[in-house]
Amino acid sequence: MLVTIVLFDRFTALDAVGPYDVLSSLPGAEVVFAAHAPGPVVNEKGTLRLIADAALPDIQRPDVVVVPGGPGQNAHMADEALLEWLRAADEHSAWTTSVCSGSLLLASAGLLGERRATTHWLAMDKLAGLGAVPAAERVVTDGKYMTAAGVSAGLDMALELAGKLAGEAVAQMIQLALEYDPQPPYQAGSPDTAPEAIADALRARRDSILI
């Protein structure tokens, strides 16, 4: 089973690495990071570089596609080479997935149509603007499309996907190996639970977070 995680400049590292560490633990899975060209791809903060081992055109029939998000997503909304690759990969994929603002790229490629999908909570209106039906849920599955909310939601999505691909016992084994028993010290992970002032502060800085 070939899993391809798409990288582009100014991606958010955890969007990609969360799902990577889950899906690469699946028996028989080969996970490949791919970008327009092989080589280092820099994240949005400019201080993390992950190596893409393959060029997108060299990967023709991935079984699973994972598109992370991050501020760099915006520069690729009309990147026809990327969007065309996504469309071609989607023709044969078993699962086409995204984390965070990666769903905006799936939508821009025309893959989501009017499906239910999710994205970072600050990008919900953008997703709606592209025709999809935004759902404020952690992980949304509609057909073979699985989309996750912001950044860290990729972990939850990948475990959900692992269960569908390899069964509940394997997914639970991966969860326990990663000791994914989350205990955040604050209850500020969603706009519904965070203090209002914190959510407002992020809304005011939305462009620097998303673009």
Add this chain to the structure above:
Amino acid sequence: MLVTIVLFDRFTALDAVGPYDVLSSLPGAEVVFAAHAPGPVVNEKGTLRLIADAALPDIQRPDVVVVPGGPGQNAHMADEALLEWLRAADEHSAWTTSVCSGSLLLASAGLLGERRATTHWLAMDKLAGLGAVPAAERVVTDGKYMTAAGVSAGLDMALELAGKLAGEAVAQMIQLALEYDPQPPYQAGSPDTAPEAIADALRARRDSILI
């Protein structure tokens, strides 16, 4: 504020990238990945390469040290160049921290003494064997030493640390930006909540997970 995340061959990516995405969001933080030599460092699965931008000897006074774990940890338990760097860095650090089996490296460097600390649930006895007092908690703080349980616990630790470094409001803002509102699809993230058969299966495979 200089944060150094130590990389070594066969590290676990999420151990490093979880704390990275939290700590690199702190105002004024500079986060540098460092290894014996600059260049790509490969993870335990051999399919992810993260670039170390600095050689350890070039970083002399980090404010925060983060040591991830992963199967490669074992090969460095007597790596005097690494252990000596850890001791020197610790002399001036404000915080010396670890994720997963990274705490075994801190212990091997003599930094934990008889302090309370944690590690991956499968490595608790190894931590005890090195003199530290193992605590089955998600994040353990003892003095300026903060250790996290397995892999994904680095996210919780980094948020806790962010709160201590920059205050609760900043930490909450980071949590909300990363939409860290975890909703794992299974309750299998700790040996206490996972089905007994799943925990036993991992215990039987402990060496391939940890070494």
